[in-house]
Amino acid sequence: MTIDLNQVDRPNSYIGKTVPRPNARKLVEGRGQYVDDVHLPRTVHVAYLRSPYAHARINGINADAAKAIPGVLRVFTGHDLKDVCTPWVATLDHLKGMKSAPQHALAVDRAMWVGEPVAAVVAESRAVAEDGAAALEVDFEPLPVVADMETALDPETPVLHEELGDNLTFTRTHESGDLADAFASAAHVVEETFHTGRHTGVCLEPRSILADFNRSENQLTLYAATQAPHMIQSSFAKHLDLPEGKVRVICGDVGGSYGIKVHIYPDEMATAAISRVMGRPVKFIADRLESFTADIHARDHRVKARMAVDSNGKITALEIDDLTGIGPYSVYPRTSAIEGNQVVNLCGGPYDLASYKATTTVVMQNKAPMCQYRAVGHPIACAVTEGMVDLAAEALGMDPVELRRRNLVPDDAYPYTAASGMKFEGLSHHASLDKLLETMGYDDLRREQQALRDKGVYRGIGIASFIELTNPSPFMYGIGGARISAQDGATVRMDPDGSLVVLSGVTEQGQGTEGMLAQVVAESVGVPMETVKVITGDTQTTPYGGGTWASRGAGIGGAAAFRAGRALRDNIIQVAAAMLQSTPDALDIIDGAIKDRATGEERMPLAELGRIVYFRGDTLPKDLDREMVATRHYITSDYPFAFTNGIQASLVEVDVETGFVKLLKHWCVEDCGRVINPQLVDEQIRGGIVQGLGGALYEECVYSEEGQLENANMADYLVPMASEMPDMVIGHVETPTQESELGAKGAGEAGTAGAPAAVMNAINDAIRPFGGRVTRMPFTPERVLAVLGKVPDPDGR
Amino acid sequence: MSENGFAHEVDVTVIVNGERVSRRVDARRHLVDFLRLDVGLTGTHTGCEHGVCGACTVQVNGDVVRGCLMLAAQADGAEVWTVEGLSDNGSLDALQKAFVERNALQCGFCTPGMLITAADLLARDAKPSREEIREHISGNYCRCTGYEAIVDAVEMAAGTRAGATQAGGGSQ
Amino acid sequence: MKPAQFAYARAKDLPHALALWAEAGEDAQILAGGQSLIAGLGLRLADTPALIDINHVPDLAGVTESGDRIRIGAMTRHAELARNPLVAEHAPAIAEAAPLIAHPAIQARGTIGGSLAYADPAAEFPACVVALDAELVVQGQGGERRIPAADFFLGLYETALEPFELLTAIEIPKAGRRRQTVQELVRRHGDYAIVGIVLAADVQGDTLGAAKVVYFGVGDAPVVAEGAARALEQGDVSAALKALNDDLDPPGDLTGGPETKRHLARVILQRAINALRAQ
Structure with missing residues (x-):
């Protein structure tokens, strides 16, 4: 059975309607649970000493004074963690020629931007951890700074990672049509240079993670403010040398993300590595100051553009030269080449253009790393x-x-x-x-x-x-080798009282994902929305999925939930048909009850069906399938x-x-x-x-x-x-x-x-x-x- | 510590949401950390800790204050209300209903502070204009909504309040 | 962003506050409204061994009238200044400035004394008290002394307060028929100004008698534009605007370079004159 969503007066019609989000009331009463609200026994707190220099050699770190402060428990340097947590290199195979350098959780011997974490102080409280960080004596030796992206590739500019040969991370040119001819024959050619300022996300809830490594089970549980729990699971498992199945990511309420919370950050990885070493919960809540230098930045582009138009006002050509500086490392695992690549993909997009040429040049410099931020x-x-x-x-x-x-x-x-x-x-x-x-x-x-x-x-x-x-399909990340899922799944389950539980791989960041899922499932099964409970943000219980980014929650997570709901509905109707000695096509589910499709007469509430299935299964035919749960996945395939x-x-x-x-x-x-x-x-x-x-x-x-x-x-x-x-x-x-x-x-x-x-x-x-x-x-x-x-x-x- | 002398740890007794709370706190402990960590009231959020974002807004002796710009020690003897208490006693109900109905919140992190600031405005002026609402809440950052829904919701709540007053004792 | 450790004491009265300060030493700080101080401590920009909380010292807050002056207690909060009828009548620039300072929650705690003693060059109140010829009343171990506002602000966060001296009150001559206005250019409501001005004068036709032109946000302290003031007294606005070239030497900051500040200073002077004349 299908639903014609274009029909206006259909039953259970939640799709297309404004209904309040079920999870809003708890938030207005202050009853949300963000990572910093989670308290586990034996939790310790970490503060990071961050580089005050854009580029400096770290000749030594003296932690004696810090360790002497009462309440300071441990101090970790880059050397202490480099064997606990392996470095990562953020490139994607399909971005041809892309290169970046290995990045560690804590800087090893060299700091590359103001704000890079250099050492960690673990203490009984955040305040004492900060006292400890303030007492660290680091012997920094300033090195030449590459700040200006315009000169990053000049021969006289120092190369930040010698092994890479130059400061170029990625470049790509796309060309179609006859540009030279279009410009030569144009009635008008206009030219301009644009700059989009470097900015950052400023989520009201700063980045937050509580890492709890339980040695007795070799299990790492991460309470994380993230958009992509399964991606976090995979990346942390890989670099902390744990099986993916031994890393569980739990994501409760998130105080805004906008792309900021979809990356692997060295300080968060270090927090988990420290928990791995100490075998107890370690909490890191970024403060606002460090957020400005440690969260990703975005949008720092200089674009030269040229456009040709004919005398009839037909645009005949567009030429784009994009330059962007992304900091000293490409950000893991999505990479920092995507933004420039998107500029190439998106310029001129709304227009019917015969000729188009676009180049992006992505360079490295000693500023905070840039990566994907909203849009x-x-x-x-x-x-x-x-x-x-x-x-x-x-x-x-x-x-x-x-x-x-x-x-x-x-x-x-x-x-x-x-x-x-x-x-x-x-x-x-x-x-x-x-x-x-x-x-x-x-x-x-x-x-x-x-x-x-x-x-x-x-x-x-x-x-x-x-x-x-x-x-996005796997063409965005998957084909490049990143373990970032483009598909997503949903499980819909009916419990004995006829209520539904939805488990989804997409996550709620405040945009209303859970409300959207409840609407989709309520309609696809045929129940009142208030009987649908949605659970997201737990890698151990939800179906595997990509999470929330690139506006995929409704289009992919919603599509999977719709399918799962329809599948559960079919299962329920099968059982109902057997109970009511009817046929599936004669029955429907409307407002939480089995109804006669032709007359609309109510045959049985779902609670009654649930009672029989769960408690009096003996009264049903032995060979009757009675799966009150269905899981479906969805992936786009016709278009990238x-x-x-x-x-x-x-x-x-x-x-x-x-x-x-x-x-x-x-x-x-x-x-x-x-x-x-x-x-x-x-x-x-x-x-x-x-x-x-x-x-x-x-x-x-x-x-x-x-x-x-x-x-x-x-x-x-x-x-x-x-x-x-x-x-x-x-x-x-x-x-x-x-x-x-x-x-x-x-x-x-x-x-x-x-x-x-x-x-x-x-x-x-x-x-x-x-x-x-x-x-x-x-x-x-x-x-x-x-x-x-x-x-x-x-x-x- | 000697009476009225200097101390690095201070004994405080605060009436929080109508309940008497006594704790010994670090002198440097600010009010938000006191509420969150010492009293367990996590509805008040820490957004910037330098007095700009407004996420930590609470009521102290009837005034709205930045919880991060007041020390717990200063609150000794004060009456403090947070979103939890103001929810339990119904003070914020009209605003909360309007916020939910109008979807005037997304991630919810700024919302408790925003509600308390909005309630402060409605206590001063039952029928504020949109401009007055925008001005009054302008010290409370919201990164999700773009503010318009919040302004709408405060207007809605103001309408509810005026209507209730009229129905309760109005001359018509 | 937690402050480093410090000790705290709550002063019962003024002598107690001064005694506590003497006990804790010169680096201890007075905690008034705390809206800049506590932020600075949290940022670990400032460091102090001890805070002396004067929020419970009696008689430091409130506005009284005596003869041709009003007296504003140092602990009078911005919110009170914005609604106090004596301030509105006799020092309207203060009433006009108070709501411009940040937002309601800051106005509920911040105090005029704290603002003046902190001496942020971009703040409104320092420029106000200079423009209004106020006298600042300070109390030290040796007793009370008075400092003309014009002599109080010495530089960036620097005042004429001696060690262990506490600002207790601000005395302002009643405006009488003098008109006052505060104008500022802020990117966002409640921000520190890119450029701000306090203009006070005896408006008689085209001339602005005994004009006081004081800028904020254009130097390391309130900047008195003497040349512009003299020109305004002659009723010559264009000469006043020109005089600003010599009166002001603004350093650039994140909100604008020197030339931009100078340009905006001219614009805002014209607007202040218009506002004054329209009163």
């Missing part, structure tokens, strides 16, 4: 592409909306292979554009803009179309990725005296395929937009030439706060994927993908009368004033 590569590719489209429109004297209309891939062109080589199953750029314009009242806003400009008020409207990569699309618009007002940008309103129309819970999707998009706005206006890890992070605290690293953020109008177009019955694609990256581009274009639209243009994020008042010619360029251009 990996998307905001960069989108800002570059949409910035270039607006430039082309200006060159043509054409409204930017009209230029998009002429170039967006037509809605009837699918399946479609982009110039980048990406394959799109079904997108809706034009329908989304139309809906956006209608929602925002584009023409009225343009009139208002003109009227206000005459009064000296400078408002701008910025538009940004985007594509979003979701539901399920692309979604959308479009955003930003309305800003620029104070041309101060350079301040006021966000007045923001719109987004997004097509994530089947919407399972409109409210959850909308809030993913809103939250994502604000993270994008952070990157556009506020957030930047500011490094000195010596590789010091100069704003590594919450007061100086500016994160969006409530007062400055706009209200956001969200709309949808639904183009379900045909790959799964559920039809869901992802929605977690969309907001972040398009917001910076929309704001950039809006600012540039606002200040167009003055002739300047911002292209370097974040767009601080000083940078805006600089392009207005009122102050010197802070970036020295």
Whole structure:
């Protein structure tokens, strides 16, 4: 039996409805359980001494004073742990030529960035551990620092890892079409250079891990704030020399992740290694200061772009040269080449381009490692592409909306292979554009803009179309040799009272995964949602899966849960048919009861069926299958990725005296395929937009030439706060994927993908009368004033 | 320690959520660690420990304060309320219902502090504007929601409160 | 981010506080609102052997009126300053500045005395007391002395307070018909200002009599723009804006370079003049 999800008034219709998340109430009462809330007997606490130098030789560590502090139990250095925990090298086989160097849990002989863990102090409390770390005497010998990615490959720049020969981690060029001809015959060629500032995630809950190695069972249990429990299990097992089956990862509530908590961090690995040595629970909760230098960073790219258009406003070519500096090591196990690779894959994505060439160059330097953070590569590719489209429109004297209309891939062109080589199953750029314009009242806003400009008020409207990569197949990591699962599983079980338990391999980070799963299973089995309990985040009990990243929770985890629910439903109906001397096709499950399909008459509540199956199995035919549990897995196979699309618009007002940008309103129309819970999707998009706005206006890890992070605290690293953020109008177009019955694609990256581009274009639209243009994020008042010619360029251009 | 003299460990008695709690704490122990580690109230969260993020917001003698910028020793003799107590006594109920209904939380880490700050606003002004709500909660970071749902939820709760007042003793 | 060990004592009264301080030595610190101090200790930027908590010292908080002055106790909290009617009437710049400082939870604990003694050059209150010609009342073992606000701020986190001297009150001449305004440019509500200004003057037509132009966020202490003030007294705004070139020599920081700060200082002076005239 199948469910027609397009039918509106179907029974048990939770899919497509806004229903509150079942796990929200506990969180508003402060009853969540985050890692730091878990207390185990004999727990000790670890604090890390981190390198104050961007590059330094470690000539020696004197721990005598630290060890003398009452309450300090042990001190570990890189040499102490290097045989407990083997180093890792983060490369992927399918990223040809990629290289990186072995990285240890604690630096061995050499520290490579400010913030790299150098020594660990274990104590009875975190405070005493910090006292111990402060008392360590480390003989650092500063070494030459490679900070600037622009010169990282110059012959006179020191090579950070001699064995690699140079500071190049990865480079790739993709080319299709006849670029030279397109540029030669263009009516206009526009060029620009864009910078997207290096920033970081700032999860309100810092990275947290409680490692409990039980020697008597040779078992390591990790209570971890993570997005990918099975990936953590696999990586920790490998480097701590344990069978995977002897590592259990338990992930309770997680206080935000956004890609920050999906990597292997040396301090977390060291924490587990220390537990392995000490045979007792060791807790590491990163504090806010160390989070700034020890969490991954992202988005530090310089992109040169060139675009050709013909006189009809047809974009004929796009050329991209991307450079990014990723710190001293590629981050394990996803690697730090993916972001640059995504820029190559995603630039120009919404447009029907005949010619496209893109190169990414990924270099090493002495800054905090960069890796995947929410909407990996998307905001960069989108800002570059949409910035270039607006430039082309200006060159043509054409409204930017009209230029998009002429170039967006037509809605009837699918399946479609982009110039980048990406394959799109079904997108809706034009329908989304139309809906956006209608929602925002584009023409009225343009009139208002003109009227206000005459009064000296400078408002701008910025538009940004985007594509979003979701539901990745093994083509993302698996083919490169990483043990990162692209498939995911779900088990659905009916208990005697007719209630359901769902075990899923995807995880809850706050986005509403568990609510989504409850909705999907309630509908696919046919029960009230309040009778469904969802369990995630335990490698020992849930089916094997990839976890939560790249917006795969609904599209992959949801699809698996839907299948498992349907399978359990079929099992239940088989049993019911035997009990009721009926046939399966004459019965249905609606609202937690077996009903007659034709008449709707209730035949038996599921609780009664459960009672008989579990307690009076003797009354059932001996050969009747009575499996009240079903497990199903799901993997995408037709397309490497399920692309979604959308479009955003930003309305800003620029104070041309101060350079301040006021966000007045923001719109987004997004097509994530089947919407399972409109409210959850909308809030993913809103939250994502604000993270994008952070990157556009506020957030930047500011490094000195010596590789010091100069704003590594919450007061100086500016994160969006409530007062400055706009209200956001969200709309949808639904183009379900045909790959799964559920039809869901992802929605977690969309907001972040398009917001910076929309704001950039809006600012540039606002200040167009003055002739300047911002292209370097974040767009601080000083940078805006600089392009207005009122102050010197802070970036020295 | 001598009476009124210096001590590295301080005996404190605090009324926490209406219950009298006596502990001996390090002088350097801040109020959040006291609540979380010494009293076991883990609903109050530690987000930055330098007074910026607001995740540790609690009520002390009726004021909202940053739990990380007050020492446990300073709370000796004070009355402290945390999300647990304010949930048990129903003080936050309208806000909590609105937060759940409006999905004004995602990961939930900022939520207890956010609720206590929002309750402080509604205690001062039963009908705040959206701008006033945004301004009042602007010292409480939320990294998940983008704030709009929170502003909506506080507005919803304010509506509930005004309605309740009117129904309870209004002139209409 | 736990502070290093220190000792704590709660002072019963002012003599007790001073006695405790003498006992603990010069490096001990007074714990007022603690909103900067405790953060600094947690960051291990500051280190202290002992804290003397003066939150329970009687008579240090509150606002009183005497003759042509108001007296603000050092332990008066920002939230109180924002709503106190005497402050609103007689020192409106203080009332205007208080809600600009961080957020409600900080305003509930932070004190004006703590802010002044901490002497953060980007903070509002130091510039306010300079612009309002306040006198700072300090108490040491030898008794009380008074320091004009203009002489109090010596540099980055540096004041005229002698060792073992405690700020107890701020006395501010009543505004009378003088008008006051505080303007600042902040990226986010409650942030430290990129540039801020306190302007106080006797507005008579185009001239701003006895103008006080004091900036914050543009130096290592509040910066008095004398040249601009003299020009404003002549009613010459463009000369005032020009005078800022000599009056200010702002160092660059994370929020902007020197030229940007100078530019914004001009913009904000114009806005402050407009605000004052509109009052």
